[in-house]
Amino acid sequence: MLYPDNSADKLGFTEVKELIKAHCLSIMGQQMVDKIQVMNNYDNIRKFLNQANEFKNILQNDAALPIQHFYDIKSLANKARIEGAFLSEEEFYQVQASLTTVFAVIAYFNEREGQYPNLEALFEHLPIEKAILKKIDQVIDNKGKIRPNASRDLLDITTGIAKAEQDARKKIDQIFKNASANNWTADGSLTIRDGRLCIPLLAENKRKLKGFVHDESASGQTVYLEPEEVFTLNNRIRDLEFERRREIVRILTGLTDELRPYVPLLLSYHGLLTKLDFVRAKALFAIEVEGEMPEVVNDAHIKLVNARHPLLYLNFKKEQKTVVPLNVQIDDGTRVVVVSGPNAGGKSVCMKTVGLLQMMVQAGLLIPASETSVVGVFKQLFVDIGDDQSIESDLSTYSAHLSKMKHFVENANGKTLILIDEFGTGTDPQFGGPIAEAVLEALNHKKVRGMITTHYSNLKIFASNTDGLENASMLFNNVEMKPLYMLEVGKPGSSYAFEIAQKIGLPQNVLNLAKNKISVGQKKVDTLLVDLEREKKEIYDTRIKLEKQQRQVTNLLAENETLKSYLEENKKALMRDAKQQAQSIILNANKLVENTIAEIKSSNADKETTRNLRENLNVELKKNTVKTEPVKAAVVDEELKPGDWVKLTDSETTGQVIELIKDNVVIAIGDLRTVAKKKRVQKVSRSSVPKDIRKSLTSNTNDYANFSPEMDVRGMRTDEALQSIEKVLDRALMMSVNSIKIIHGKGDGILRKMIRDYLKKYDQVGRMEDEHPDRGGNGITYVYLK
Missing domain, CATH: 3.40.50.300 (P-loop containing nucleotide triphosphate hydrolases)
Known part of the structure; x- marks a missing residue:
């Protein structure tokens, strides 16, 4: 597959594996990383990639996977396989902790069934045998120590040791107190020698107490004596401890015998933990290098x-x-x-x-x-x-x-x-x-x-x-x-x-x-290549500039179409309302005329009565006549302020005041901005403006209010930084901002150079300057707009 054999070293693949190993929690995971090989089986490649991608998704977007302990339970299972062998307390604790992790992981994925199919396949058909954990929990506590009540005999022995230790302590405290009263003791308190509690006596007084001398000081003036009565009690304690140790071995041997039938299952659990550690390390490395799945x-x-x-x-x-x-x-x-x-x-x-x-x-x-x-x-x-x-x-x-x-x-x-x-x-x-x-x-x-x-x-x-x-x-x-x-x-x-x-x-x-x-031909070829590269760069820059201008034209056309559509819809709505109002007026007028005629006919009214009824009819008709008074121009002295809603007097266009400049008013109409004379606008109430227009203009106004001419592109890739700068520059030009501030950091100056070269393409950019050396120097660029 690979040729030569050192290809992985040449390309840096071996170093990548070492970086992945650093993320492993166990030696088993590291050993699995060492075995990573370049494959050519399409299905296996996709499976491993999907596993890493799913674990990466868990690390970035889901609750933490309950992985706390990784122990080499494979070696423990192989040890337990041997007849007559037994696992120690610490080894049983490792099995206990590992099984707890396994069951927690399986429960985690069961709660998210179907969400991470490739990771779920790692433990597919793997039985959950909690009886193993229950048996261990009855003997080993959560600190990895054998429980005092693991058996009746162990409990009796443990109780006996505690009582004997208490009696021995009381006895030696009494003897020490008497010896101190007789001034037989040296300076100091009770001390341990050869694992025994002893009294420090002056050498000349060692015959005054019966017991066994375990040690003496460097000067020979102090001897450390264990009293005879206490010696007997301590021997009893030691015998009990031997009995306790034998009982613990018996219990652990029995527990190991119970565990032995589950050895194949333990090996399967070990494989799951190892694979999880391995996939987790790959996912962490992917996050570190911003890796994605292609x-x-x-x-x-x-x-x-x-x-x-x-x-x-x-x-x-x-x-x-x-x-x-x-x-x-x-x-x-x-x-x-x-x-x-x-x-x-x-x-x-x-x-x-x-x-x-x-x-x-x-x-x-x-x-x-x-x-x-x-x-x-x-x-x-x-x-x-x-x-x-x-x-x-x-x-x-x-x-x-x-x-x-x-x-x-x-x-x-x-x-x-x-x-x-x-x-x-x-x-x-x-x-x-x-x-x-x-x-x-x-x-x-x-x-x-x-x-x-x-x-x-x-x-x-x-x-x-x-x-x-x-x-x-x-x-x-x-x-x-x-x-x-x-x-x-x-x-x-x-x-x-x-x-x-x-x-x-x-x-x-x-x-x-x-x-x-060098030959003339070679000179021409090299010169041609240099010239081609320069021309290609110029063409590329021109293309970028044209693409930007095309985007601006497209945006303007879209805004124009939106505004045109809004105006057409507004016109239709006004015509519809006018027709409805006219129909209502005509209907009311017809009813009034019919009622008047009916009254004249029914009462055989004389001329005076008829004249009065006609006058009443004319009065009612005048009330229902639509008055079409011309729209009055806004008084020049009328108080306008930013935020007011206004209507252009020569059209039905409604907008919001953004800024007042002498006799001119800057008005926001949808995504567009226009300037009109004060005498061409009329202030209207906010409630008379349709809700959709108010919502759109309020959103745009807030965007402009929240605009900041300062941006920080440190840590971004070059293309991301240039896109962000282009957006800010577009808004700055639209809002007539004089300058923008770009924080790009110093480094080797690559990002600074790319940004400045990019901005030079814009005719609207007047000049660019570094920040003052005390406030960032060439790590910050000020861009002044024309």
């Missing part, structure tokens, strides 16, 4: 999105720096990526990231990459990194490389992932380049997948003209002479040898001499 496919395919090298990520995290994410795809169309670019530009790290993350996935480990990444399964992983020269094997550096190339060409296939660093180096470039090109052509015919790094121009040209191969380069800022550590697929990169040498300070005359020694 989509896994049973095909030779890789698509890494925002991937980071886990070891580099952890190192940078300590230094509060960010890793530039890697985006690369290897599939049927782009089988081998040929990476070129400047020295120290990140080519090797890029290739090692691909190799290490592939190994991690096929070992069932979550990887620091977006969950939208897609990772396939490879049957073989061939690696050629570093110098494997060997004095014992009589291999030079180039011979070691060639022996690997021989193995690659003979054994690689379409399910092989190859990783070759500095392809073709180690010999004369005039011959090493063609040999490397021939090997690459042979590997391409075998449809292998992989990534190689090189400085050879013939390999770059070969990749650009060959199906299945794709050039890629590590971006380089040729103005500041700094690598950007970003992989760009689609074109080769220059090595920037002369530019880097010039920056380091190599004398100009030496550089000129070197330039004269």
